[in-house]
Structures are given as structure tokens and as C-alpha cells.
Amino acid sequence: MIRHDALEALPVRGALPALHTALDTHGTAVLVAPPGTGKTTLVPLALAGLLGDGPRRRVVVAEPRRIAARAAARRMAWLLGEEPGASVGHTVRGERVVGPHARVEVVTTGVLLQRLQRDQELAGVDAVVLDECHERHLDADTAAAFLWDVRQTLRPELRLVAASATTDAQGWARLLGGAPVVEAAGTAHPVDVVWAPPARPVRPPHGMRVDPALLAHVASVVRRALAERPGDVLCFLPGVGEIARVAGRLGGLGDVEVLQVHGRAPAAVQDAVLTPGRRRRVVLTTSVAESSLTVPGVRVVVDSGLAREPRVDHARGLSALTTVRASQAAGRQRAGRAGREAPGAVYRCWAQAEDVRLPRFPSPEIKVADLTAFALQAACWGDPEAAGLALLDRPPGGAMAAARGVLGAIGAVDSAGRATDRGAALARLGLHPRLGRALLDTSGAGAEVVALLSEEAPREYGDDLAAALRRARHGGDAYAGRWRTEVRRLRANAEGARAEGRPGAEAPGRGAGERTAGLVAALAFPERVARSDGGSYLMASGTRADLPEGSVLRGAPWIAVAVADRPVGKGHARVLLAAAVDEDTARSAAASLHGERQEVRWADGDVVARRVERLGAIELAVRPLREADPARVREALLDGLRREGFGLLRWTPDARVLRQRLAFLRLRLGEPWPDVGDEALHARVDEWLEPGLGRARRRADLGRIDAGQALARLLPWASGQAGRLDELAPERVRVPSGSRVRVDYGDPAQPVLAVKLQEMFGLQESPAVAGVPLLVHLLSPAGRPAAVTADLASFWKDGYKGVRAELRGRYPRHPWPEDPAAAEPTRHTGARLRR
Template sequence: MAEALPRLREALTVCGAAVVHAPPGTGKTTLLPLALAGLLSDGAPARTVLVAEPRRMAARSAARRMAWLLGEQPGGSVGFTVRGERRVGAHTRVEVVTTGVLLQRLQRDQELSGVDVVLMDECHERHLDADTALAFLLDVRATLRPDLQLIAASATQDSAAWARLLSAQVVHGRGTSHPVEVRYAPPPAGVRPPHGMWVDPALLRHVAATVRQALAAVPKGDVLCFLPGFGEITRVAGLLSGVAARVLPLHGRAPARMQDDVLSGGADGERRVILSTAVAESSLTVPGVRVVVDAGLAREPRTDHARGLGSLTTVRVSRAAAEQRRGRAGREAPGVAYACWAEAEETGRPREPSPEIAVADLTAFALQAAGWGDPEAAQLALLDAPPPGAMSAARRTLRAIGALDEAGRVTGRGGRMARLGVHPRLARALLDGATAVGSELACEAVALLSEEPPRAYGDDAAEALRRARAAPREEAYGARWAAEVRRLRSLLGEQTARPDGLTDEQGVGTVVALAQPERVARMRDGTSYLMVGGTRAELSQDSPLRGTRWLAVAVADRPVGAASARVRLAASIDARTAFAAAGALYDVRDEVRWDPEQGAQGAPGERGDVVARQVEFLGAVRLSARPLPDPPRESLRKAALEGLRQHGTGLLRWSDSAVALRQRLGFLHRTLGAPWPDVGDEALLERAEEWLEQVRSRADLARIDASRVLSGMLPWASGEAARLDELAPERIEVPSGSRIRVDYAPEQPVLAVKLQEMFGARETPRVADGRVPLLVHLLSPAGRPAAVTADLASFWSAGYRSVRAELRGRYPKHPWPEDPATAEPTRRTRASRGRG
């Protein structure tokens, strides 16, 4: 970056802001802040520089690196502040902070007194805190501190968008990266794509095999392997047992000591395999790396705003992030990058990662925006506007916990919540929980909830708290938990005592319920629960919480396509605690509806009925129901109509004559059209409001005569109804004098009649004003089909002969004249053989 410094200083002088685009390893994170602060021997004036990093690990690492370059320890000329740890001295000129810490500082001191330059590092990662902090800083420059200089630093090619946002110039820095050879190593056929948090074990086996291949193919240097999360790192580490290298994890949960060990480089002659999450993509330098193996996956947040469920999901890494990862192999020397996917898949990957503002829970963002004086976030300079639905859900939550008033302004309580540096839900749990369970237990429980504990702690939150208390302080999670408890205790101020006799289970359950009232859940069976927010949830089969009637769910995720959420962390509570936390969702409603489960003990076809009851609800959880006296008649009628729409007109009484009339009308509608009505199920239901009587139950529906319904639909007004028997006669008189029923169910009406009764008929009977010939089924004397014709004349002249030959031997007592068109019809057998 040395050659770009003059251009950067000029851009800052002209515009007050600049966008620095430089590849990884060029010093934009370390040398640039030192130069701007006047800490290098180049005669630059002394200034105070604030560097914002997206992650704690990156902030600590950058500060240590800059301090090392100056021959110092953090806390001297260079310091850092992350949540739970601060090393800053009286002479500190460069302070590295996380973007979350920067947001807290801006809310306390909008002018950023004493700060001359703010450098927002790794803007391309599009973390929500970073986008928000930059928007606030632009507002500060425009209104309070025009002298405050801003730099947005990015390692990817999205500089133009940032330049437009900042009204700034782009300063390009030349890197010293070495060439990297990309080798594609697609997994074997049959590997399934990721699903939610699940990653196919076959892919992880392939990644481990690729690491072994890389160690053999590239004889020198360390291997940096990118995996989506902690679980995958653990599994691949197990698959790499026995390799001729030291296997080290690098992720946010790792102890600071282990992180420092990885970032300080290996011993001479020692090869290392570093299994890392996305933390090593850009802002961290891992020395000694010559090979990158990329599993091609990343984790992104997703939020179900309707149910209040948030989770991480596994996605294909973007092309920009993949390029960042590959660049790690060329920081110090030429390197090799193995991509664990086919080259043909490259163009199908997203160009950039999804901006967090588009997919994450926006409750904390909405509180920050409201505290800044812009509740709608309409005036903030953001690359991407927050989704309206997510913002509406966030504001509803904030009003429910007392952080915003009805006008969207921050209340005094909301301001205190914002200063606590935790999610607003957790801030509510801390403030109210301190009163209910004592400040110490409230701080402990909120610290437990602010970072999900290791899976080994189990899903019982009270037991997880006891394990965190007992954890050795050198254990990563235990150390962070204890530091967070101390931080919260100091911010809470006045301490309150724990009530006598209160157990950990009761206290933790109360805090969890206060944090997530929509996730208070009641048991449906041994492992299945319904949350008051409407989501079903399942405990694992071996959970110690099984059988608990009420739960307060702290952590749950809903796998893609799953009907229920999985409970990851919860606490047992009693009904009183459930009502205390979620009481705002209590409701009593009169319910008149069609219940498809009513009468479920009967035959399957008989289920469903109108129910009228008064029901108590806690959100979506039904607590009790009792019969509703004197329900409104119109409500009963609407419920019955809903039943008809669900189950069809089969709920009515269909006599044989009603079925026959429906078939006749259906035939006329198909053949002649208007004014003959459509009497199919859909048409009947569309007109149900016209004929549905005052009903109260399924039994009332069964008493409605379908014949009367159909008769009411006949075209009486036009007079055509009187022609029904003429156009579609129920029976036809045949030559024998018998009146035979016509079957109108088939597309072409059928007349089934014994063959001898049609002797003498020269033409086929017709209906619908002679438009449609009947399909005549000519039956044997035993009533079995002998022939089918719609043209009797043709049958008598051509087909009858073969039928006569077959039947006269079988039925010798019946007449079989040679000329049936002139023979006498009969319904009886002959008394003697005679002619034939």
C-alpha cells in the first residue's frame, strides 16, 4: 500500500472519504492505519485512527500485528476493544474495534470525539453491523463532523458501489500476491447438496482425501482448508488422523491462545493443516500457507420472521469469496488452490455473498436505527434497503418488549437496552429477569443465551449453565461466558438478590421465557411441542427435558422442508412462568367453525362437524374449550358452508331419485347448455348461499334433500323446466310396452333393454329434441349384454344375424325371428317351439 498512500491522502483531502481496493496481503489492514496515524517514519502528522473489523478474532489479530510492527505490545500505540476485552492506553493512536463495539460507541458519542479517521475494513463481507456503522458515520460527516475522514476498504471488485455511497474516489493498491494454480477436485457422483445445517458426510470424506492429496502433491508449506462450520471442522479433523502434519482448528469458538498459535506460524520444518471457517477468508493472515483446499460451502443467516425463528443455513460459497480463499495460497509464495467442485459449476455460483441485511433478523438493527432518530431507516445511506416485512416484524417485537413507543421512538427502557450490547430480546430478559430471579442469575443466563453453548453441554439450559460455571477458565466457551457475565454485571448497575428457594431451573426458565415469549411451548406428546408463536417443535429422543409440560425454548432451528423446528436449547418452566412471560398473547375467543377432526372416532367418511365453543388461547396454544351458549345462527351457517366446501355435496341426502335427476340435468347442460344449469359439485357449492338452509350441524346438512336443491335450480322462469321429461325422459317406452329407465350417467345416455322387447323398432330412440341417440344395450333373456348399438336399423340388417345364431341355441324357448324389424316384440318366452 506504500505507493498508494499519496493518492489516498489526496483523496481524503479532496473528498474527506475514500474507497481502498487492494488484494489481501497488501497491508490495508495493518500498514495503512499506522501510516494514517503518523506512526511510521514518513513525517505524517499524528492522528487518531479507529479501525473497525467484522470479527473479534480479526480485531485482536490486526492489533497484535500492528503492535509487533512497532516493536510494542497491544495497549501502547496500538490497542483493541472487543466485547469482553479492552487493551487501550493513554498513548494509543490506532484502536481496532469490532463493528459492534463501534455501533455502541456511536450511540454514546455521535461525534466520535478525538477520532480523526475511521477505517471500515472488509466492507465486501456485507455484515449488518458494518453496513449500519458506515451509514451512521456518513450521517455524522454530513451533519456533525465534516472533518471526520472515512475509508471503506475492500478486497473485492465492488468498489464502484461503495464509491457512489461515500461520494468518494477509489484508490487502488497493488498487491504482492504470487500466482496461484487452481485445481478442480469435484467429489464423486452421488454426493448430496447441503440441506439446512446438514452437510453430506461423503463430501467431508472427499475434502479430507483432497487435503491428503495436497500434502503429497505440494511438498512444502501449510494447508488451509475452508469448511462451513465448527461441526465440519471437528469431523474432518477426525478423518485426518495420522497425517504427517499438525492439524489445527481456526474458528470463532477456539480459545484465544489457540487462535494466536495458528496466526503466529508453525515451527521450522513442521507442516500444518489449518481447518478454518470463513474467518480466514480475508482479514486474517495465516503465515506459511502454500495450499488452499476449499469445500465450497459457507454459512449464512436466515430468519423466519413470521415465527421468530432464526438459524444458519449452508450455501454454496460465492465466486468472490472463493477468489478470496484461493488468494490465501499466494500470500508469501506461489501456491495451489484445490476447489472441491467441478469447473463447470463455477459460473452457477452467486457472484457475491448475500448482504446480511437482506436475510437476517433486523430487531437489533431497528433499535439502532430508532436510537439514531430514523425509525424507518429511510434516510440511512445503505447499499441495500432493509426488507419492509423484516422491519415490520422487528418493530413489532421492539414495541412488545417496551423498547419503542407506538410512534416508533425509543423509550427510556429501549435506550437502556441498546446500551447493553446484546440483542434487544436478551436486553429485555436481563432487565426484567434481574427483578424476577436476581441480577447474578439473570446475567449468567443471558450470557449463556448470547452465544450458544457447545452441543456437548446438552439441550437443558439449566444444566448447560451449571457446566459453564464449572468449566475451566482456559476452555474457550467458559472463558467467554465468564467475561460476558462480568460485562453484563457491570452494565446492569444496581444488584438485586436472588429470591429465596429459587432453583437454577426456575431462574433460567424465567429468563429464557422473557427473552423469547413466542417460543414458550406446551407439550403435545412426549417429545412434541407447540410454541405460542405457532411453530411445532421436537425434542431429541434422549433429551432430559422429555415429559416437561411447559418449555421455554432458547435455541431452535427449522431445517429446510421440515414440518417442525428442532429444539437445541430450552428450559423447563411451569404454567405461571409461561403466562407471566407470554401473557400479552393470552386471548379468549368465541369459535364457530367447521372442525375436520370433530367426531374423529367414527368412520373416516363421517369425520368433521360444526363446533361452537369458547376457547382460551396463549398465542397458538389452546388451553381450554367449553360449549358456546346460543351461538349466532349466521356463524353456524357459515361453518356448515365451510364443511360443504371441504367435503363436497356428499354431506347432503342423495336419494336414488336425486342422483337420477342430477344425471339428467347434467346431460342437458352438456348437450344443450343454457338455461339448463351446471349441477357439478363445484357449481353447486358456488351457489350454496342460494339454497343452504339454516343449519347448525353435519346432521342438519344430511337432512337437506338434494332433489329439492336441484329442483330449485331448474329454469322455471323461462318455462323450460316444464320440458324436462320431454328432453330427458326418466323412462322410455319400448315396442313391447315396457317403460325402461334411461341411464344418463355416461357421456351418451344408455337404454339397457332385452333384445326381444325391441323387435319391430326401426329407429333408435332419441332424446334432447332428437339430437342425441340413446346407446342401446341389447340384453339376452338372462339380462346379460348381447350387443351395443346406437343405430338399430344397421344392427338389424348386419349385426343381428351373428347374435341370433349365438343366442337361439342358448335360449331355445325365446323367439328369434329372422326379420326382427317386422317381428312382434315380447316380454315373455314362447309356449312351444313353433317357428324360429
């Protein structure tokens, strides 16, 4: 019997006429309804005609999470007074409860994508509701794009509804062809906001790490909320580990029940949370409870302010979740949980001043996640570039290129990016393409290991994949139960693929344990096969990885890394789950990375020429190369010159002076005098360093090249200016004493003439080169600087007296006339002059 009272109480009922009108006229609509209004449960029933009004239709509702899909289906069945599966059923991975007469089916977006790939027309489906589209999960965005494509090309009568509590309504309206926006008024109860920041600063989250001090504070806020407010408490935390740690700090709560709810929680726990409890409850949850679910009895929300988002390090081939500050939209959604049934309160574990600095919305997964599965979906849809798909955000080019590289390596797409038969089979498995490849290539024998990798195993299972497999086989925990269900599903899918004529490679039989674990990990992540190398492991991708202290895998010559991350600030990856493999398995699984090539490069200060067999970055065998390609040797030598500089050549004193003189003329006169800076010399290396470079084969040969002779090739011979070098920038200049003194061009902006003071007597103006007065360093008889000037006349007048007074007593045998401007210059002492 239909529960009319409960249906009448749902506020979204008032928006149904406008929604029906929008769908009748446009076929699409965007429904914006606050939490608790009934958009997830009442709207599908109304669209399906199950409330006694309107035509009967078959409606598919897509939810982003399994827990939400199951809960929504049960709630709708309860509103109809039926058992699940009668008029309303659900399908999630590994579970289908749908009777032959069901009019509403709630599915996860992943299931919907598989269904669309098998049947693009969605035969028999009249309407699709995309619920909680504000969460911007990649599968949901992809499903929306595919459905719009179906409506545009195959099924114009297919009705589409994008539904959410907080979303970019106008963006979705544009995406769905100018769909009308229907807004439902909410009757949410008031929610008091209590700002409850930690008393002392806590470290911000990085990677998967959350400061234990913050978790201790969250637990204390939960205790405070229990004392200050009535009703159940819903506490939002970023992940399973944080839930467990906070639960551990909530002992001794008396008659209060503590429940831990997340995507991996047992179905019985999920069911218990969604039904009223006999005792007061504290529900510790991840973001799975932000949307779609109404947890009865909740009057208080404690929000840690943290969430988990995917991130990909394309350079290292690593993808993982990372802890971030939750967005303002998520904060509103979380707070709304407290006001669904009665007035409530939200305790926010951060300062009010920080709130305005939070991001407005969560990051769309398409911008930050691994796009391999998305790229395969797009290829199977017939749009490898995803250029024609209606998406709110375009996929980043670099991420798509990386994804296509992975798909090409596993044979899922051809050289043009089109899906192969193998790719189509992988898309239908309901797995990440990497894991699908491992399942197909082991002919289903790897189903147990694939199931273990498709959902994060409990931390206590350890980092040894083979040991984790043994524990799952014999485990009695909730994870082991879900694992067994997934193994059965995967084996059935693998059998189906073989029946379609897609046999896999020869693989160990079921139960082979360690060998199977390693093979599956290596097939799924070929770039992460790794060899022990100097205390760490070098992966084929080129990234180094470290095993945890005490790992049983330490000492294994080869491992296949299934799960790894890179801690913030660390150069090496951290292995979280791996299996030992032998070299033959590594070579076979990563065959696309295997190759042998000649390597000629500059390394360790000289040219290294060798023939190298590699598995990606891992060197398997190295042999010296006797006859290396001269062109490659030349490039290696040039690389050496770039790294270590032209000091590798033979620089005589005359060669160094020549470079300095040319640098001076370039600065003073410009063209046609050559630029002899390092960068310019590298750019013109063909003009000046040949033929010496062409004959060189190693570092020692560079040391035999006369740099001065080579530089002379750059002189402006063609213009005839080369002959003026000694005129414009002479090596030496004649001074009044008759000596020819060397000019120091070390500073091209100001050449220096260092000469004994007595040799410059009688000279009124400083000597000049190319019109530039030399900076004269006047030396004492001992050759030490006595004065520096560029204006001799001024020095004789003002500076000489002080120098004379200081030095004449120290050097009495040298002339120190009172009027140096009129005195005879000399190289000799006064005694010699008297003779």
C-alpha cells in the same frame, strides 16, 4: 520506531495518493485491494497521519469479526513500533484496549452500530473505514447505511472508505454517492490450484450435517498437502464441530502442530496463529481466516468448499446456521491465503467441473438472516421501514414483518413501529433484542443465562440449559472464561439500564439456577415455551419439537426451548438447548400469547363449539360452548361441506337424477341452466341451501336437508325456462314397445338409454334429448348389455346379425327376426306373442 521497511513492502502504498485525492474531493471512496496488499493496516495509518505525512485525524476501522479487529490493531501497532492501545487500539465486545492518545481504533461493526446509536454524529471521528465489506454481514451493511445518513445530514466532512478485496465496487460506489473507485495493484504470489475431489460421491450438506466421508477426505488431503508441499497448511471448514472432527483424524503427524481457530477459540490460540511458529503447522479454521488476517508461514490452503450461512424459518419461528457450498468469491479469498508471502497451492476438495456451478458471491445476510436486530436498529435510527437507508439489498418484506412482530411483543416498538424507550435501551445492550428483553426483565439476574445464550455453548455442555449454566460456572475451559467476561459486561449494562429508570420484572436472585435458566429462555423465546403432548412437545408457535434420546429434560411437563432447528425433511423441530419451567413461568413469559376465545369449527366430522384458553397454540383449558354464534356455526357447516362434500346432505334417487339432468343441460345449452358442480354450488350456497342451512347446528342436521328440494331453487324460474326441464332433459323417454325407459345422465356429455333389444325393433334413429342422440345400450333378455350404439340403422344392418347368432339359441322364447328394422317391437316373449 516505525518499521519503514515493512510499510514500504505493502503494495497498497501505491494507491494512497489516489485515495487521498478521492477523499479530499468527494469525501468517500471505494478501495479495492487484493489480499495481502496492506489495505487493512497501512491505509488507516495513512488516513490518521501516523506515518509522518498529512494532517492528524482520528480514524475508526470497522471489522466484521472480533478476531480480525484484534489482529488488525496489533499489526498496526507493530508497524508503528508501539504497544497496542497507544496510537492504535481496539474495541470488541467485552474488551477495550484504547489509550487516551489513540488515533486509530479498530472495532467490530456491532460495536460501531452501538456507538452510532448513542452518538449519531460520531463526535471526534474524522474518517471511518468499513473493511471487508464484500462479506455482506448485516451489521456492516447497516453501519454503512447509517454512516452515509450521518454524512448526508449531520457530518458532511466525515470521510468514508469501503474497502475490500473482492466486492461489487460499482454498487458500493453508487451507494456512497458516486464515490471514486481506487484500485490497488497486488503483488500476490502465484497459487497453483490442485483439484482433489473425493474418490467416491459424498452426500451434499443439509442443515448442519456434513457427510463424515467428506471430513475424512479433507483430513486425507491435508496429509497429502503436507507430503507434497512445503510450509504451513491452512484448512477451511464450515464450523467448530467439523474442525474438531478433522483434528481428531490428524493424529500421528509427528512434529506438526495442529491448531483450531474460530470465533470461539481462546485469545492465546488466536495470537499463536498470527505469529510465526517454530514447528510446521496445520491451522484448521472457519471463514474467520478468509479476510483481514495473514497467517504467517502458510504456503498451502486446503478448502473443503463449505461455509455456514444463517437461515430463518419464519413460519416456525426458528433460525439457525445451515451448511452451504462456499461461493466462488470465497474460494478466491481462501486460495489467496496461500500466496501472501510466497508461491503456494490450494487443494480444492471438489471437482473442477463443479466450480462453475457455485454461486458467485455469498448470500447477503439481509436476504437470509433473522432481521429482528436490524429492524430495531432501523427503528431506533428513526426509519422503522428502513425505506430511507442506503442499502445494497432491500430487506425482504416478510422477514421485516416477522421482526416487527417480535419487537412489538417485547415492547421495543409502538404500534407505528417507532422505537420505545425500552427499545432504545435494548439496542444499546449489544445483544439480540430477545436476549436483551430477558436481561432487562430479570433486572440483570439472568445475566449468566443470557451470556450462555449469546454465544453458542460447546456441544459437550449438553441440551439442559440449567446443567450447562452449572458447567460454565465451574468450568476452566476457554468458553467459560469468555462467559465470565460477558456476564460482567451484561451485569454492568443491566445496572446502567436500572440507573436510567428502566427497572425489570421481579426475577429470581443470582444463583437460582434452574428457575432462572427457564425464565430467561421463556422471556427470550416466548413462542417456544412448550408443553409435553403425546411424546413430543408442542410449542406456543404451533411447531412440535423433539428432545434428544436420553435427555434429562424428558418427562418435564413444560420446557422453554432456547435453541432448536428443523432437520431437513422433518416436520418436527429438534431441541438443542432448553430448560424445564413450570406453567406459571410459561404463562408469565408468554403473556402476550395468552388469550381466551370462542372456537366454532368443523373438526372430526362435526361442528365443535367450545371456549378455549390458549397460550399460543397450546390449549390450557377447554369448556363446551352451549350457545354458539349462529353465524360462526354456519361457517363451520360450510367448512364441513367444503371438506367432505355435499354428500353430507340427504340425496334421494330423484335428487341425484335432478343434479345429473341439470349438469347435462348446463353443458349442452349453457345459461340460464345452473352450474351444479361442487365449486359452483359453494359459490351460490346462499341461493339454494337456505333456509335449511340456517336451521342446522350439527352434522345430523345437514343429513335432514333434502338436496333435491334445495337444488330446485336454482332452476331458471325467472326466465320461464324451468318449465322446459322435462321437455329438454326428460327423466324417461318412450321407446317403440311403448315402455317409458329412464335416461341415465351420469355422463353429462353422453346420456345413456339402457333398453332391451326387442323393444327397439323398427326404430331407425336413436332417441335424442336436447338435440343430443342418446347412447343406446341394447340389452339381452336377461338385462345384460348385448351391444352399444348411437346409430340404430347402422346396427340393424351390420351389428344385429352377430348378436342374433349369439343370443337366439340362449333365449329361444324371445323373438329374433331376420329384419329387425321392419319387425314389431315388444316387451314380451315370442310365446306370449303367439297367444
